[in-house]
Amino acid sequence: MGPLSSAIGVVALIVLAALAGASEPGRVVLGLVIPYAALATFLAGICYRLVQWALAPVPFRIPTTCGQQKSLPWIKSARLDNPSTGLGAVGRMALEVLLFRSLFRNNQAELYERRFVFGDSKYLWLGALAFHWSLLIVLLRHLRLPVEPVPQFVLALNAVDGFFQIGAPVLYLSNLIVLGALVYLLLRRWRDPQLRYISQFSDYFAPLLLLGIAVSGMLMRYGAGADVVAVKRFAIGLATFQPVLPEGLGLLFWIHLLLVSALAACFPFSKLMHMGGVFLSPTRNLANNSRIKRHINPWNYPVKTHTYAEWEHEFHDKIKAAGIPLDEEQKNG
Amino acid sequence: MADERLKIESVPPKSDWRDPKVEFRKGTFCYSAAGKHLEALDLPNPREWQPTDADWKLPADWKQIILDGMRERLKKYRSFRLFMDICVRCGACADKCHYFLGSNDPKNMPMVRAELLRSVYRRYFTPAGKAFGSLAGGRELTEEVIKEWFYYFYQCSECRRCSVFCPFGIDTAEVTMIGRELLGLLGININWVTKPAADCFRVGNHLGIQPHAFKDSLEFAAEELEEITGIQVDLPINRKGAEVLFIMPSADYFATPHYYTLLGYMSLFHEIGLDFTYSAYASEGGNFGMFTSHEMMKRLNAKIYDEARRLGVKWILGGECGHMWRVLHQYMDTMNGPADFLEPPVSPITGTRFDNARTTRMVHISEFTADLLYHNKLKLDPRRNDRWNVTYHDSCNPARGMGLLEEPRYVLKRSCNNFFEMPANTIREQTFCCGSGSGLGTDENLEIRLRGGFPRANAVRHVHEKHGVNMLACMCAIDKATMPALMEYWVPGVEVAGVHELLGNALVMTGEKERTKDLRGEPLPQPSMAQPQPPAAEVINA
Amino acid sequence: MRDRVLIFAGLSLFLALVTYPVWQGLAARSSTAGPVLPATAAGQKCVAPRDVMRVAHMEMLMSWRDLKVRENQRTYTAADGTVYTIDLTATCLTQCHGPKEKFCDSCHAYAGVPAVNCWSCHTSPPAAPNPGELR
DSSP states (O other): OHHHHHHHHHHHHHHHHHHHTTSHHHHHIIIIIHHHHHHHHHHHHHHHHHHHHHHSOOOSOOOOOOSOOSOSTTSOOOTTTSOSSHHHHHHHHHHHHHHOHHHHTOEEEEEETTEEEEEEOOHHHHHHHHHHHHHHHHHHHGGGTTSSSOOHHHHHHHHHHTTTOOTTTTOOHHHHHHHHHHHHHHHHHHHOHHHHHHOOHHHHHHHHHHHHHHHHHHHHHHSSOOOHHHHHHHHHHHHTTOOOOOTTOOHHHHHHHHHHHHHHHHGGGSGGGHHHHTTTOTTTSSOSOTTTSOOOOTTOOOOOOOOHHHHHHHHHHHHHHHTOOOHHHHHHO | OOOTTOOOOSSOOSSOTTOOOOOOOTTSSOOBOOHHHHHHTTOSSOOOOOTTSSOOOOOTTHHHHHHHHHHHHHHHOHHHHHHHHOOOOOOTTGGGOHHHHHHOOGGGSHHHHHHHHHHHHHHHHOHHHHHHGGGGTOOOOOHHHHHHHHHHHTSOOOOOHHHHHOTTOOOHHHHHHHHHHHHHHTTOOBHHHHHHHHHHHHTSSTTOOOHHHHHHHHHHHHHHHHHHHSOOOOOOBSOTTOSEEEEOOGGGGTSTTHHHHHHHHHHHHHHHTOOEEBOSSSOOOOOGGGGTOHHHHHHHHHHHHHHHHHHTOSEEEEOSOSHHHHHHHHTHHHHHOOOTTSOOOBOTTTOOBOGGGTTTOEEEHHHHHHHHHHTTOSOBOGGGGTTOOEEEOOOHHHHHTTOOOHHHHHHHHHHOSOBOOOOGGGSGGGOOOOSOTTTTOSSTTHHHHHHHTHHHHHHHHHHHHHHOOOEEEEOOHHHHHHHHHHHHHHSTTOEEEEHHHHHHHHBOOTTOOOOOBOTTSOBOOOGGGGSOOOOHHHHHHO | OHHHHHHHHHHHHHHHHHTHHHHHHHHTTOOSSOOOOOOOBTTOOOSSOHHHHHHHHHHHHHHHHIIIIITOOOEEEOTTSOEEEOOIIIIIIIIIIOOTTTTHHHHHHHHTOOOOSGGGTOOOOSSOOSBOOOO
16 A cells, blocks of 8 residues: 555645646645745644653663773773763764764674574665765755855855766756665665565655655756746745745746645654654663763652561561571661 | 474565454463462552453453553653654664564564554554544554554563664664553563562562572572582671672572572672672562563662662672663662662772762672772683683673673683684674563463574574584573573573673682582583683584 | 753754745845846847746757867757857857856856856857847
8 A cells, every 4th residue: 555555645746736837826826825834834843743752751861882881991982882971972973863873783684594694784874874965965955046145055065066067957966866865765665575564655655755856856957947047036035935936937846846845744744753853862862871870760759669677577587587687686686 | 403483484474564463372472460460569450361362351441541551651751752753664673683583573573563552652642643544654552452562562572682773773672661561551461570570579589589598599509619619608698787789680599500600609709708798688680570660660679779778788789680780770770769878889809999880889790800800809710611612692681771791701701711702793782682581581482482582592503513612601690591491492502601600610719629510510621621622613624 | 951951952953954045035135036137239039039048058058069069060050040150159148148247147146056167168258239128
């Protein structure tokens, strides 16, 4: 059900955009109503989810330790994989967020004649890293549209991304990489029987939506073309609350915009929230200093225990017969 | 090695993961907890039932109880809420679970195990799930789902191996702990966890050993040690004013091969003249409360600090145990601290301050011993262990909930001449579970234990064949209890020992008689044989 | 709770970054008018309709380069049959659009598109042709 229904969903969005983009009222909805609504949903939704996470306390300090602890001074500890200080935890998080440290550990278990072999398997790491970084670069490059004058760092990024100056318009490497990585990740999900077993609608919908966005964007750049000046005027209008619908925004543009709006609106309510969640994981962002610094549980409450006095009372005679000292005697004696 | 039971299919079944139906086949599940044990612990809904019954006699408002329980825990644990929200099902965890590797049941993939709970969370607690149901990955909460949870949350040993590989650090142990708590609200527990917890609560230890029998056990061990070494050791029990309180898992004084580790502790403490005491009240370091609920964990753990306070010791030393150390390291101070009645631990022999335990004030015995060895305070004759080619199994909890990796290795390498590591992807933070952790080390689920232990056994077999390894050293009471069977099944010819058993073998004690036997009472290698022998396999290869 | 402060600080930073185009645009009073181009010379007609040129002038210039430099073909026949000499400086700019600084660069700077390699070979005419229709 997953792959088919999500593909239908994305195609339906594309058809919708194509139909609506052909008429003036449709363009008003596509160009003004939906983007504002989607952006508002995106921002409010993300705030809501983060506040919800933030309000839930972290009652226990539960880092997953992935290296030697800091104990005796002559034993070298793993400062990043098992940090004992806040700074170390920041370093661990940086590795996690920027380089996907944990995914880098990935290996693949294969059974050869009842013998497990754990081979390195870096493709998922590579695919994920390539996808996320190139997506970020693509997003940053888009800043040339709603911002006037174009910020210097965006120009620099464009220059680096288009370093090889292939064709006109110049081919951006990030476009190729994001497309390749997306296709790899989708195929991996589709072809790996274990992944396919658990994959759900949203597991296909989000990457397909992204694929639709990437393809429509690339078609605008490398295929049918787009009136960039018109797009920029539209983007500035949207960003500064003085919306305009200039002539020359083509069909591909409306498709691209609707898919982006759909992604933004879904974002806070889907697994895409892993973007924010990765920062909050208590198994990663806490230092392993449980025995060094007391961690406070805000809802720690008294519980019923079996006290020594109750225990001594129950086993009094046996304790006495065994010659184990009793509290009672020590008090009296 | 041909074994009909290990037919591991490589393709998941055609069925949909949303279908909660499970078959309770003998050998794969644990028996339910008897009502009387639940009553002893004031746990809700005690009754008599078995997983194979069609009717589990759930309370009438069971659904509300579960949903309320989830709501409460979503508010109390950021980990739970987050782990319900952010999984992208990338699959990095799938082949990291030993139960999945051994059974190929796709619901044993960590992401699916969590998804069993997550789907219900989505359906009842998220806007998308409420609006779109199964399209948004939601699933109705039915009695079948409860049975499925029981089956799979008691096929997870909370070992955290998946969490090492998860790009978001999602920890299935956390999900399983909450899942078991929720089941517990309906009176669904397993006997192998709840009975020990009830015994620990009332009597002081999981095995229900009463104070006089506790003393008998220690005395018996001391007699045996005297026979081997010619040295009589002290047995201080509940002694006030001692410097150190020593806590160990109860299996150490009641089960084999744990027992030999106890002889190791006794030799060590005697040799260095440690001013310490055992406790018959806090006679359990392990904590089966951890496998029941956070509250039960706290209730059972409380007696350690209480006893330390009562006895007026300065600090606490803890023996070899796995989940015991997860609780002591990551939970005890938060739950039952502050330990302001104790002092920051200082080794009375070397003067080393254990700064890494300065607020919890409890030191792991391998940290303590490694420090002694580093300062050359012990005289060792590692040739006494020459009949063993040793490898080391990192126990899940000290490895992934603490990072205790080098200390035991240091002790082992000083105590043994022949030490060989297993392959890198199966040790240290990537260590494989014994297959019986988190209260699953019982008899009725033997098949799933052997399946779950298969990846570990496989790595042992590798070094057994390559280096002639015949001794699997470990540092966890559950390992010691369950791995002999695992070895016997998969790698015959490999025995299991605690780190301090091997240390005890090698320890040259002041005034000892001529040693002819090791701590197992078996003959020591003859001097002529004491030269390290090249392992058989290497001879053949050469 | 210290970690909440951190989380909310992080969230604020994220919101500030995401809404950068909004507050930057408001602060800079960005206009939606777009670049104003100089008038073209009176009585001239472009090689292709304006809509096509806006979207595809780069492809046309690339093909002109290939025609002239690699295939030695020095004229271009437009859709309406008019024959033009292939020459960016002499034909397009000198006869019609004027110096590149006022024509090409206005849109290119606006859209943040560096003009790939044109000006390492071509020169820009110093002055605008006769003023004509505002384009």
